[in-house]
Amino acid sequence: MKQDFRMTYSLWNMAFILILAVMAVGFTSSFVNVTKTDSSLSIEAQAFEGFVLFAALMAYLVLITIYLIALGSYNRKNPDKKISAFSIRPPEYMEQDEGMTFITRKAVQKVYTFITWSLPFFAVVVMLAPVPKLLIIWGILAIAFGQNLIYYLEMRRHLKEAAE
Amino acid sequence: MLRNRVKELRARYGYTQSELGKKVDVTRQTIAFIEKGEFSPSITLSLKLAQALQVEVGDLFWLEEE
Structure with a gap:
């Protein structure tokens, strides 16, 4: 089960979310100053934030390359349960039989409970407080991270118990 | 609560969880969940x-008062 890509899929998601969080620093900062005159347009980028954005973009590209290689390898080894890189339905669902469907449903219920509370709570915070754009993005990413973490830990707990 | 003798009878026949799972077309994990009474x-x-x-x-399988 450790080799099952569906089990590690949430970990990949969390890694992508962390890189997006770093990327957001670059995208939301005022590192780009556009100065326009009658005859010229100058764009100035601050070195640190520009570097953060560039490094995050590179990290994202590297991670997505590794992810696609790992996914291709998994699909070659498991032709009967291939995972599409671009499916709408989350590929981490494990529903090969009724027992696995049962634990997947339990994990999804926990995630649903988390989302039910965290999203409205976050919306209220953003409405009431003058939250900068970066913190709004981080908040959304934190909820997405939490969703994946809850799902992964719940599935791992059940599968660990089954292995004992 | 649903109780069962799956583990005991599986051991009697010398089946592993995987072997029993194959016989009834489910994963080893599902057999483990049933044996533990989790599912x-x-x-x-x-x-x-x-x-x-x-x-x-x-x-x-039989029902037991909680």
Whole structure:
């Protein structure tokens, strides 16, 4: 089960979310100053934030390359349960039989409970407080991270118990 | 609460969880969930398990007061 890509899929998601969080620093900062005159347009980028954005973009590209290689390898080894890189339905669902469907449903219920509370709570915070754009993005990413973490830990707990 | 003798009868026949799972067309993990009482199988799976372990369903699964 450790080799099952569906089990590690949430970990990949969390890694992508962390890189997006770093990327957001670059995208939301005022590192780009556009100065326009009658005859010229100058764009100035601050070195640190520009570097953060560039490094995050590179990290994202590297991670997505590794992810696609790992996914291709998994699909070659498991032709009967291939995972599409671009499916709408989350590929981490494990529903090969009724027992696995049962634990997947339990994990999804926990995630649903988390989302039910965290999203409205976050919306209220953003409405009431003058939250900068970066913190709004981080908040959304934190909820997405939490969703994946809850799902992964719940599935791992059940599968660990089954292995004992 | 649903109790069962899956583990005991599986051991009697010398099946591993994977082998029993293959016989009834489920994963090893599902057999483990049933044995631990974490998951109550469907009637279909209960009948398949009883058939594989050569017992009546009522001898394999029973309800116990909590």
